[in-house]
Amino acid sequence: MGFWEPLFFWLFAFGALITSCAVIVMRNPLYCALTLIADFFCFAALYVLLSAHFLAVVQILVYGGAIMVLFLFIIMLLNMRRVRPASRFQVHYAIATIAGIMMFLFAAWAILSAVDMEEVAEERERVAEQIEEVEQEEEEVALRTASAIPGPEAPVDAPVLYADVNELAVEQAYAQTLRAWRDGHATPSDHKYPDFDPDRTYELPPSLQPDPEQAHVVPGREGLYGTFKPVSIMLVNRFVIPFELTAVLLLASIVGAMILAKRRVA
């Protein structure tokens, strides 16, 4: 796992917490919006740490760009400074804060009661050994590359218990799924939608077909997890109806926003 990735996790996690607190504490709505932008950037960094690269970019473009520009525009349009009430401490502040903290404690209890940190440590050692084995096999494969013998399938013996397995293992597991789809052993909807026509094999689009010239590349190095291609493939295959409905939703929200915000014609 290394030293830098946890360091960046803690950096951006505390950044997200501090900026979230600042959003609800600041008096001036303009400062709230600006700290919220910083918060969205922290979240985008966390998405990158979770190898969700596409969503990190979408987070910055949609949240940090579009939505926050809308917020800033409205704040400046309404000129809130003179309507800001002098808010003092009140009982319901304390009650709401206590309720929120209780909510967090309940969630934390539910999460931590499912996790045994000693088990995590054991699992981490096991995964580290496995990664070492994989790297040794990769070295052997690299030695055999000249004779173009395909390398052994990298063992992905389910290091799935915790999220901290490294990038290599994630990509290997994802590449195994893709290989299963390509070879027809499984379809993307297996075990998910039993009524989905299980006989239909899934064909990868030509852009994802393995390149014969790249056949010597060690399997599992495709690096597709979290990128644009798999998300878009899912959006136009299994999730095509929600995707189209999103278009209808956006159209409806555009029309609704126009009707609500326009001045009434006398």
Add this chain to the structure above:
Amino acid sequence: MAWVSTLISYWEPTLAHYLLLSAAVFSIGLIGVMVRRNALIVFMSIELMLNSVNLSFISFARYRFEMDGHVFAFFIMAVAAAEAAVALAIVIHVFRHKRGVNVDEMQELKY
């Protein structure tokens, strides 16, 4: 030296770390929704809560080695964009009638 490995196992982020962060940000957004009177800041807190849900979706997706969570987070972002557009239009509308955006004063369904 057992405590060193325990400390390291807390230092390196796992699924639990991401979920705890998500729960914390969600709670902060909940407190913001309950405490603040300015309607715009209430909407900002709702955006915070949506973001924390996105974070837990994506960490579960990474944990399961699947990408369905990414698609769900993508849809949540689209819905949040639509919601922000309509909500801010409503805020403008209310501001014209009330000359203010205090949520305590929004008690009627008229207008």
